[in-house]
Amino acid sequence: MRVIAGKARRLNLKTVPGMDTRPTTDRIKETLFNILQPELLDCHFLDLFSGSGAIAIEALSRGAAHAVLVEQNAKAAECIRENLIFTKTMERAEIQKCDVLTALHRMEGQKPFDVIFMDPPYDQGLERQVVEYLTRSSLADEYTVIVIEASLETDFSWLEAAGFHAYKYKKYKTNQHVFIQRNDA
Numbered sequence: 143m144r145v146i147a148g149k150a151r152r153l154n155l156k157t158v159p160g161m162d163t164r165p166t167t168d169r170i171k172e173t174l175f176n177i178l179q180p181e182l183l184d185c186h187f188l189d190l191f192s193g194s195g196a197i198a199i200e201a202l203s204r205g206a207a208h209a210v211l212v213e214q215n216a217k218a219a220e221c222i223r224e225n226l227i228f229t230k231t232m233e234r235a236e237i238q239k240c241d242v243l244t245a246l247h248r249m250e251g252q253k254p255f256d257v258i259f260m261d262p263p264y265d266q267g268l269e270r271q272v273v274e275y276l277t278r279s280s281l282a283d284e285y286t287v288i289v290i291e292a293s294l295e296t297d298f299s300w301l302e303a304a305g306f307h308a309y310k311y312k313k314y315k316t317n318q319h320v321f322i323q324r325n326d327a
Contacts, residue, residue: 157194158218170314174289175200177312177321178257181287182206185256188281190242190272195222195235197259202231206257212238212245242268246275254283261291264317270300273322277305284326289319296320 174197175182182201187209189198198209209231213219219239226232238245242262258276262268269290276282288306292298294313298320301308310321 157196158215158221170317170319171196171200173312173314174319175204177310177319178287178289179204181257186210186253188212188255188258190245190258190260191262191268192222192237193218193261195225195237197261198235199225199229199231201257201259202234203229206234208234208236210236210238210245210249210255212240212242214239214241242272243275246272246279246281249281251280253280254286255281256286258282258286258288259291260289264293265296269296270304273301273306274304277324282324284324286323288322290322291317291319294318 183205184207185201187198187201187206189195189201189209189211192198192211192213195211198211202209211222213222216239219237222237223232226235226237238248242260258281260269260272262272269292273288276288282288294317296318298308301322302325305325306322307325308320308322312319
């Protein structure tokens with residue numbers, strides 16, 4: 143796995159051995175960032191369920207001003223730290239080693255993020271918990287772009303009731319990216 147574009151282009155990233163994380167493939171990451179590129183310059187990026195940190199590092203490499211990476215797995219958090227140092231993006235990043243909802247509570251009251259990306263373990267309903275939290279949070283407003291990586295089987299019929307709408311679905315062979323925003327956008 144590598145950084146695809148920007149200042150850290152072509153640098154290889156470490157991943158956590160085993161099946162606890164699912165690194166996003168380069169092809170899917172490239173498609174995702176082609177869609178997100180207009181949002182990235184000087185943005186504040188939040189990467190939930192960060193794994194190796196590859197998504198936030200790609201955002202930083204492509205011009206994001208700052209990224210917060212949230213990962214509760216200790217080995218993965220150490221991998222993120224090593225990748226940030228290696229790609230020389232550590233000074234624009236913050237790692238929160240805790241579960242996602244704890245991290246969101248800790249950050250409450252801060253200004254909204256421009257982009258929030260989440261790649262939770264599939265089919266456990268964690269994306270719904272996070273989105274429902276963001277409904278009443280200062281961390282997302284009507285301009286925040288939220289991207290959820292999920293299995294193809296994940297049901298998003300609850301989005302409207304949570305105050306959000308999906309404006310784009312990008313489906314791949316085994317998973318999908320769902321782009322959402324608050325309804326007041």
